[in-house]
Amino acid sequence: MKIYNTLSRCKEDLAPIAPPQVKIYSCGPTVYSFAHIGNMRTYVFMDLLRRTLKLNGFVPLHVMNITDVGHLTDDADDGEDKMVRGAREQKKTPWEIAQYYTDVFLQDIDSLNIDRPEIIPRATEHIEEMIAFVEGLVNNGYAYETSDGIYFDIEKFADYGKLSGLSLDDQLSGARVEVNPEKHHPSDFALWKKAPKEHIMQWPSPWGMGYPGWHIECSAMSRKYLGDFFDIHTGGVDHIPVHHENEIAQSEGLLGHPAVKYWMHGEFMLVNGGKMSKSLKNTYTLTELAQKGFSPLHFRYFCLNAHYRNKLNFTWDGMSAAKVSFERLLAGVMAHKGAAGSVPAGVIDDLRAQFLDAVNDDLNVPKALGIVWNMVRLPEKSDEVYRMLIACDAILGLDLDRQPAQQAETAHDPEIEARIQARQQAKKDKDFALADSIRDELKAKGIVLQDTPQGVKWHKE
């Protein structure tokens, strides 16, 4: 299979370090508030990678962190810790906040059929490893101490910027001015912060009480679980310029060699053509989608319709289209289940091969989805096709073996059922004008009737 490596800027054949195992690290959530659907898109991408690896016979050893400390509100290292701020705003302890949002997050990814990574470590449980990592950097000269923390000495690391293609000068030219005269270089970032006494989350360290910088957790935890050199590191594109550059600097500074073979990044989701972010407050959550009648799998299908390296514009119209399309797909799959028809083996093999080629080409899932539709639309309905579709679902994760969502047949409502009976009688009497007027009457109340071979069905609009 081929994957796109951000570092080399091209598609490369995946050659794992120690096949069949593939070691992956994915930047996980900071659990200080609800994750939004833009976040979720990135985890769907992560999941598609996992599933494709498995389909190709690889065995993922996958780590995704939970950031429950140390993520400052700003990379200038002056901001408040996000966990602490979330706790203050919600009048709870940071640990309560973290536990609550971690639980919600894990439920969310479960509902999206995102396979849980094998290891999901929390930053607060790896403070020791982080301290050891920072000590290592201090000892070999890549880090220095100031009155408020330990900083990475960015100018000591010649390769800084190799992932993003930004030089330090580039980054500075338009960036905000920051004032911290103790720092050797404005882009030097905090590895460890010394905590004021009143700071809620703090741990003992060789530099007194304090808490870790954001970037160090990924370097420390990936090293602990995956070793000094692992296969794939994933995240959102926004991580490229700062977070992942800093990770590279830390890890290579300590190890003297790269820690990651392939870097993969998921593109952003847009809203109405523009950026989605917490700071713009134009984010939606899965809960909000549910309130509008969209299930997590509707959203997953929506994501599958675009390539992970392209921006995807979220609109409610687009979401509706995905919902309709997905429900029809499920119905189409069911039409093949147990069907007696037979499709030439050549046709089956060809479609199966097309599907595999698509997903193995840097996870071209939208293309693969088109091929799935071609499978469903085969005129001959056959259980062989059904089984092939279910096999494809190992990648898609759409529960294709599930019945389409029934247009909810609302439970008993004697009043409505009486009107429906009246309409049935009118139809029997060939009094279609009356029958239609009853239908219109119910429609005005938001009750939609459907005559089906199985009888009259109704649902609320």
Next chain:
RNA sequence: GGCGCCAUAGCCAAGCGGUAAGGCAGAGGUCUGCAAAACCUUCACCCCCGGUUCGAUUCCGGGUGGCGCCUCCA
């Protein structure tokens, strides 16, 4: 100001040199008393201008337009 991505039908979206997957919407049809639902059929010469090539949506150069990053953010 610097870095980068993208530009395909009403909308979403594949495509990586040989005359354009798929989905939604629309149109026509089958079915239905009529609808609805379902199913079938149908619907594009790919932003503009040059260049390379037998041949370009696909490669190169130049425009124009949109977006993202260089603050936190997936």
